[in-house]
Amino acid sequence: xxxxxxxxxxxxxxxxxxxxxxxxxxxxxxxxxxxxxxxxxxxxxxxxxxxxxxxxxxxxxxxxxxxxxxxxxxxxxxxxxxxxxxxxxxxxxxxxxxxxxxxxxxxxxxxxxxxxxxxxxxxxxxxxxxxxxx
Numbered sequence: 001x002x003x004x005x006x007x008x009x010x011x012x013x014x015x016x017x018x019x020x021x022x023x024x025x026x027x028x029x030x031x032x033x034x035x036x037x038x039x040x041x042x043x044x045x046x047x048x049x050x051x052x053x054x055x056x057x058x059x060x061x062x063x064x065x066x067x068x069x070x071x072x073x074x075x076x077x078x079x080x081x082x083x084x085x086x087x088x089x090x091x092x093x094x095x096x097x098x099x100x101x102x103x104x105x106x107x108x109x110x111x112x113x114x115x116x117x118x119x120x121x122x123x124x125x126x127x128x129x130x131x132x133x134x
Contacts, residue, residue: 007054009061014050021046073097076116077129084108090126092116099126 025039078092080099085107090099101107102117105127113129 003062005063006058006061010054010058011050013061018043018046018050073116073119073124078114078116078124078126080108080110080112080114082110084114084126087123090114090124092124097124098122099124101125102127 022039022043025042028034029036029039073092076092078090078097078099080088080090081096082088084090084099084101087098087100088108090097099114099116100123102125108114108126108128114126115129116124116126118125
């Protein structure tokens with residue numbers, strides 16, 4: 001939570017809004033002849049708001065692996081929604097994924113079960129699921 005990178009990124013992104021608030025308050029104080037302390041109280045409250053909100057939003061500023069998924073798709077089974085030769089679409093856990101055949105895998109017909117061997121970005125490398133002969 002208190003990573004330097006996360007903290008620096010958060011405050012760097014808050015800086016333009018803080019500068020805008022400062023500018024608006026300076027113009028308002030000048031035009032309405034308010035006391036100067038109104039500017040500093042306003043900016044202080046704005047920065048305090050950002051400091052309090054940091055506690056709730058810091059995870060969204062945390063750098064992460066863009067290829068990371070919340071679940072592993074390797075060895076997952078899916079269903080071909082169209083012929084895959086050399087690419088097509090499969091459905092896994094109710095989600096539609098782009099798929100390509102793994103090296104040396106035969107074409108997969110619509111409706112066949114597939115097994116995921118690997119993932120390259122958002123494309124899954126698949127092969128036909130062996131059929132049990134019991």
